[in-house]
Structure formats: C-alpha cells, structure tokens
Amino acid sequence: MDWMAWTTPTAVFFIIIACTLVVFTVLAIKFPEVPRVGILRTETTRGDRLFITLLGSAFINLAWLGVVGANQPYALIVCLIYAAAVFRWA
Known part of the structure; x- marks a missing residue:
C-alpha cells in the first residue's frame, strides 16, 4: 500500500465505512428491509x-x-x- 499516502485517520475512516457496510448487509439478511x-x-x-x-x-x-x-x-x-x-x- 505504499502507492497511497495512508495516514491513520484515513485508514480508520475507510475501515469504519467497510464495517458499516458489513453490518448493514448482515442486518438486511437477518431483518429484511421494508x-x-x-x-x-x-x-x-x-x-x-x-x-x-x-x-x-x-x-x-x-x-x-x-x-x-x-x-x-x-x-x-x-x-x-x-x-x-x-x-x-x-
């Protein structure tokens, strides 16, 4: 990942977005959306x-x-x- 200037706040931001998407996917599977x-x-x-x-x-x-x-x-x-x-x- 040397090609990007990853800083700790940037990495944390993208990790949080990825985790949010995973949580929402699990919620959509477990509790179908209406x-x-x-x-x-x-x-x-x-x-x-x-x-x-x-x-x-x-x-x-x-x-x-x-x-x-x-x-x-x-x-x-x-x-x-x-x-x-x-x-x-x-």
Missing part, C-alpha cells in the same frame, strides 16, 4: 438512508472546513446529529 415513507414523502430503505447520511456528512464536513477551517471533531458531532435525524425521519 421501505418506509419519510418526511420527504419518498420511500427509503436502510441502505438509502445510509447513503443519504454519508453524502450529507461529506457536504457538512466540506462546508465546515470551508467556513470554520479547524476543529473538525465538532463537525463530527453535527454529522452524528444529522445521521440520527435521517435515520429517524427520512
């Missing part, structure tokens, strides 16, 4: 809500980096609140 209609009146499954959460979190982090610059761990708190809202109401 689409539900959320606040936006669109049917979503667990996987859809995960994708929306990951995409939104990327934008939150980019906006945080552009506006605040530093203190990125506080962006994680905002992302966790956003994820809880998406999984609850979307």
Whole structure:
C-alpha cells in the first residue's frame, strides 16, 4: 500500500465505512428491509438512508472546513446529529 499516502485517520475512516457496510448487509439478511415513507414523502430503505447520511456528512464536513477551517471533531458531532435525524425521519 505504499502507492497511497495512508495516514491513520484515513485508514480508520475507510475501515469504519467497510464495517458499516458489513453490518448493514448482515442486518438486511437477518431483518429484511421494508421501505418506509419519510418526511420527504419518498420511500427509503436502510441502505438509502445510509447513503443519504454519508453524502450529507461529506457536504457538512466540506462546508465546515470551508467556513470554520479547524476543529473538525465538532463537525463530527453535527454529522452524528444529522445521521440520527435521517435515520429517524427520512
């Protein structure tokens, strides 16, 4: 893996994403998904809500980096609140 500039935070990020995908796959097998209609009146499954959460979190982090610059761990708190809202109401 010398061809990439792997740092510890980057490796941890990708490991967490991979573990999340494995957990969601196991959940989908063990507890079949039933689409539900959320606040936006669109049917979503667990996987859809995960994708929306990951995409939104990327934008939150980019906006945080552009506006605040530093203190990125506080962006994680905002992302966790956003994820809880998406999984609850979307």
